[in-house]
Amino acid sequence: MKKLMNEKTQFVADMLKGIKIMDNSVDVISDNVIVRSKLKTKGVALVSGGGSGHEPAHAGFVADGMLDAAVCGEVFTSPTPDKILDAIKHVATEEGVLLIIKNYAGDVMNFEMAQEMAEMEGISCQSVIVRDDISIDNEQDRRGVAGTVLVHKYAGYLSDNGYNLADIKEKVEAFIEKVKTIGMAIYPCLVPTTGQYGFDLEDDQMEIGIGIHGERGIYQEKIEPIPGIIKRLMNELEKEISEKSLIVMINGMGATPDSELAIVANYFNEYVNEKGFDIKKYFVGNYMTALDMQGFSITLVPYDQEYLDAFNAPTVSKYFK
Amino acid sequence: MKKLMNEKTQFVADMLKGIKIMDNSVDVISDNVIVRSKLKTKGVALVSGGGSGHEPAHAGFVADGMLDAAVCGEVFTSPTPDKILDAIKHVATEEGVLLIIKNYAGDVMNFEMAQEMAEMEGISCQSVIVRDDISIDNEQDRRGVAGTVLVHKYAGYLSDNGYNLADIKEKVEAFIEKVKTIGMAIYPCLVPTTGQYGFDLEDDQMEIGIGIHGERGIYQEKIEPIPGIIKRLMNELEKEISEKSLIVMINGMGATPDSELAIVANYFNEYVNEKGFDIKKYFVGNYMTALDMQGFSITLVPYDQEYLDAFNAPTVSKYFK
Known part of the structure; x- marks a missing residue:
């Protein structure tokens, strides 16, 4: 196999360190979590992620106006709930956290488990599931693909404009239906x-x-x-x-x-x-x-x-x- | 051959039309020439280009702060002098035009011929040749590669800061020696x-x-x-x-x-x-x-x-x- 890499077990960790070198406005807080260096102090925080291999998604969209954190699992592998929880706790504000999940079984399971864990720790946390891939007939089984990036941007805009968590969730879910x-x-x-x-x-x-x-x-x-x-x-x-x-x-x-x-x-x-x-x-x-x-x-x-x-x-x- | 294209003879023309759709700040004035929609009225104008296939170079760098025009030859093929001359005439200001040429035999010949034709038409025109590829031992034979994009940016900065054509040429040539x-x-x-x-x-x-x-x-x-x-x-x-x-x-x-x-x-x-x-x-x-x-x-x-x-x-x- 020919790839520009070192150890395959370090692929994602090496990549995240490289992203930090390229972009000083983010921090890497673990092998799998990338956050804004200057954390948001008000407004709903936005967390997304999933398996790696989709770059610039999701780490490249951790930025003012878009995400607050990205949880980057191994290549094409969902991140574990504890990593997602790390990200939620790191960026949570008093207004709460919205998780933007692509519709894959592993992602949905792990993000929703992290959501429950966050709620048990007193963090107000909601989630939305993106299902924009129409190549699957059954709408409930549709995968989250490129439209997810537009969801990040729309949700970021709503957060920056002061909408509360319940309203953002409702508006983003209406948006997801249309993408x-x-x-x-x-x-x-x-x-x-x-x-x-x-x-x-x-x-x-x-x-x-x-x-x-x-x-x-x-x-x-x-x-x-x-x-x-x-x-x-x-x-x-x-x-x-x-x-x-x-x-x-x-x-x-x-x-x-x-x-x-x-x-x-x-x-x-x-x-x-x-x-x-x-x-x-x-x-x-x-x-x-x-x-x-x-x-x-x-x-x-x-x-x-x-x-x-x-x-x-x-x-x-x-x-x- | 598998490529996302239509007729191979239209590859570059189709690409330039697509660039215009993606970016409304440029115009396509022929099958091979892309210019800023809002032309510069003062300051030295900058023209670069060469064969296509190097995207986003050069068309993607036609923008405030960088190039005024890019001449996009067929894939890996130098544009003809008449196309280069079209670009020069379209963007020329009273302060003149600088051509930024990558060191390939065809590009050097055709850009320098266009430079002579422009001068015969009364346009003040100078050129610089980028030779940043150190894989070639003989410095005169070194090819112009990625460093050319930094030359575009440096020259754009000098032009925006009011340097005249002779000074820009001198400063850019000193820069090229170091890249x-x-x-x-x-x-x-x-x-x-x-x-x-x-x-x-x-x-x-x-x-x-x-x-x-x-x-x-x-x-x-x-x-x-x-x-x-x-x-x-x-x-x-x-x-x-x-x-x-x-x-x-x-x-x-x-x-x-x-x-x-x-x-x-x-x-x-x-x-x-x-x-x-x-x-x-x-x-x-x-x-x-x-x-x-x-x-x-x-x-x-x-x-x-x-x-x-x-x-x-x-x-x-x-x-x-």
């Missing part, structure tokens, strides 16, 4: 801890409906020029969203070059122009990745001026751009 | 126009001394844990730079995940701490890439307060971070 994502890949990721590729894919095939943990997609298909791929993904998204006025995130899966993400943006824009959509804002880049997977996802949010204000509000995260 | 880079790769890039990989590399090998056009490195070696790779690269850089106080850029080659760049940063920092270096600033990310190559380069600049001020000065480019 829809679908992804695809042309090359799998190589997982540093196992030395194995997430899946095998023939030289002329693509995966549609991938998750972000190196797992197979829902189906394989012969690769097409990008306009055909966009049409295929949008056909699925349009079953979920009837609004014509949208906010869009085109998210690279980690090893997709900027040139190809720009080409995706170009043909996406051609498609929506032809279909009469009105795009209020584009996010294009790497937000929620799967190590060195090549591919992208499209996230759609129906336009709402409050959402747009939230996304346009300042954050010091250099990854939310 | 030193060396790179490595563990996987080659797949070139969309040819469908070929830049080189073949065995499953346990790495390339040391790579350029940014998919070409082989200076030598191949069995891959090592990252501390050994850093020592190997720093041994070369320390032959060139004797100062202990440095500014550092760790540049991803396009498909290197953020997690691995952070791990590189961590072990680089361990190395320099042990050796008694004092690092004044780190840049870590994708600045000057080679499509989907996996690897990184290290660029060192001896500390100088003016350089640090220049790098810390604001720019609206979201890629200079």
